[in-house]
Amino acid sequence: MQHLGKHIWVIPEGFIPGSSTGPQEMVSHETACILNTGDADAHVEITFFFPDRDPAGPYRVTVPARRTLHQRFNQFTGDDGVPVGSDYASVLVSDVPVVVQHTRLDSRQAANALLSTLAYGTG
Amino acid sequence: MQHLGKHIWVIPEGFIPGSSTGPQEMVSHETACILNTGDADAHVEITFFFPDRDPAGPYRVTVPARRTLHQRFNQFTGDDGVPVGSDYASVLVSDVPVVVQHTRLDSRQAANALLSTLAYGTG
Amino acid sequence: MQHLGKHIWVIPEGFIPGSSTGPQEMVSHETACILNTGDADAHVEITFFFPDRDPAGPYRVTVPARRTLHQRFNQFTGDDGVPVGSDYASVLVSDVPVVVQHTRLDSRQAANALLSTLAYGTG
Amino acid sequence: MQHLGKHIWVIPEGFIPGSSTGPQEMVSHETACILNTGDADAHVEITFFFPDRDPAGPYRVTVPARRTLHQRFNQFTGDDGVPVGSDYASVLVSDVPVVVQHTRLDSRQAANALLSTLAYGTG
Numbered sequence: 001m002q003h004l005g006k007h008i009w010v011i012p013e014g015f016i017p018g019s020s021t022g023p024q025e026m027v028s029h030e031t032a033c034i035l036n037t038g039d040a041d042a043h044v045e046i047t048f049f050f051p052d053r054d055p056a057g058p059y060r061v062t063v064p065a066r067r068t069l070h071q072r073f074n075q076f077t078g079d080d081g082v083p084v085g086s087d088y089a090s091v092l093v094s095d096v097p098v099v100v101q102h103t104r105l106d107s108r109q110a111a112n113a114l115l116s117t118l119a120y121g122t123g
Numbered sequence: 124m125q126h127l128g129k130h131i132w133v134i135p136e137g138f139i140p141g142s143s144t145g146p147q148e149m150v151s152h153e154t155a156c157i158l159n160t161g162d163a164d165a166h167v168e169i170t171f172f173f174p175d176r177d178p179a180g181p182y183r184v185t186v187p188a189r190r191t192l193h194q195r196f197n198q199f200t201g202d203d204g205v206p207v208g209s210d211y212a213s214v215l216v217s218d219v220p221v222v223v224q225h226t227r228l229d230s231r232q233a234a235n236a237l238l239s240t241l242a243y244g245t246g
Numbered sequence: 247m248q249h250l251g252k253h254i255w256v257i258p259e260g261f262i263p264g265s266s267t268g269p270q271e272m273v274s275h276e277t278a279c280i281l282n283t284g285d286a287d288a289h290v291e292i293t294f295f296f297p298d299r300d301p302a303g304p305y306r307v308t309v310p311a312r313r314t315l316h317q318r319f320n321q322f323t324g325d326d327g328v329p330v331g332s333d334y335a336s337v338l339v340s341d342v343p344v345v346v347q348h349t350r351l352d353s354r355q356a357a358n359a360l361l362s363t364l365a366y367g368t369g
Numbered sequence: 370m371q372h373l374g375k376h377i378w379v380i381p382e383g384f385i386p387g388s389s390t391g392p393q394e395m396v397s398h399e400t401a402c403i404l405n406t407g408d409a410d411a412h413v414e415i416t417f418f419f420p421d422r423d424p425a426g427p428y429r430v431t432v433p434a435r436r437t438l439h440q441r442f443n444q445f446t447g448d449d450g451v452p453v454g455s456d457y458a459s460v461l462v463s464d465v466p467v468v469v470q471h472t473r474l475d476s477r478q479a480a481n482a483l484l485s486t487l488a489y490g491t492g
């Protein structure tokens with residue numbers, strides 16, 4: 001199948017809840033779901049933006065040809081990376097067209113809550 | 124009414140929760156809601172993508188002229204098909220323009236959670 | 247302000263849950279949020295599509311100049327209209343550009359769940 | 370990084386729930402997540418629309434260069450501003466391209482519910 005999508009994807013929303021309720025599979029998280037439908041691997045650079053400091057990154061992930069990667073942003077938390085419990089945003093730049101969807105699972109209260117949207121694609 | 128939409132629709136997110144809480148109508152599921160507004164039947168091929176194996180499909184469904192089909196992906200689970208409790212993605216290709224929206228109901232915890240987004244349309 | 251948006255909006259998802267939990271403000275419902283930013287009234291025709299019968303409508307609503315109308319589809323339930331507890335879809339056609347967002351509140355279980363997405367705009 | 374996005378963003382949905390359950394971080398709210406990826410500050414004017422009265426605003430916020438602002442609309446409630454517990458909509462106009470995503474947290478019932486979507490970008 002051909003490469004479907006765009007090279008640049010923007011996700012203005014970003015917030016990893018600082019607590020969770022329930023078993024391990026229900027841990028609060030944010031994910032960028034990346035689909036690479038084509039025959040070449042996608043090399044993706046992820047940059048994170050914040051309210052009050054310079055951007056962080058880029059963090060690099062590879063989505064192999066004809067594969068999907070559901071990349072949890074929790075994996076990029078740490079000193080200068082993605083914060084827990086405060087606002088951020090992200091931009092993904094790929095060397096081949098891909099499609100990106102943003103999802104959060106928030107289990108701070110007794111039952112989990114979900115949000116999802118297609119990211120903003122351009123370029 | 125004319126055929127509205129696009130021929131190709133991409134849904135990077137995909138995850139059928141492995142358990143459910145509540146009565147049968149609350150069973151965890153994922154759905155591709157397909158609307159065919161035009162006067163010709165839509166023959167739709169659905170291909171599933173995974174993190175670590177080759178794509179599966181195409182699975183074929185027909186959306187009759189001037190009808191909507193809310194196709195649950197749970198129906199395609201099985202040996203080589205859609206997994207339960209692990210990541211996937213999907214691409215729908217139709218011979219006439221349609222519009223596709225993606226929805227999940229997750230009832231693993233005591234109350235159900237919902238997410239939905241328009242898919243990425245192209246072509 | 248000028249008229250922003252498109253003339254035609256498509257919502258493939260549609261399902262009004264058949265029960266509710268909690269006070270009246272938490273009643274399960276689906277809404278098409280329509281915004282008319284311009285100086286002329288928007289006359290909107292809503293047509294509903296189903297899995298197994300001909301489309302119903304058009305139902306007509308007016309969104310005055312520089313106003314928003316959050317139209318609950320529950321208002322169109324009845325004999326040949328929108329079903330409760332089964333699948334449907336909708337198309338909104340306006341004589342001036344508007345923007346449409348689709349939202350559901352599902353309170354069948356103990357806590358409410360929400361979904362929302364921008365509709366598919368064209369024409 | 371270049372300025373990504375559009376100058377005008379439309380959010381037809383708008384409703385700040387009138388009550389909340391749980392600790393302060395779970396207070397019901399609506400947010401416009403704005404990302405400014407470029408090297409110039411973004412001056413954003415937010416206008417609110419209602420079902421039955423003239424628009425309010427514009428309210429002005431600044432998103433510094435290479436920063437994100439997750440602007441809660443709760444901050445604009447008051448006499449002529451955003452209502453609590455009733456319908457509204459919003460339009461954001463920026464002097465440089467930005468990207469906007471709309472999110473609501475509704476904690477009226479025992480567990481929180483979330484919705485999110487990319488806004489409608491134009492111009």
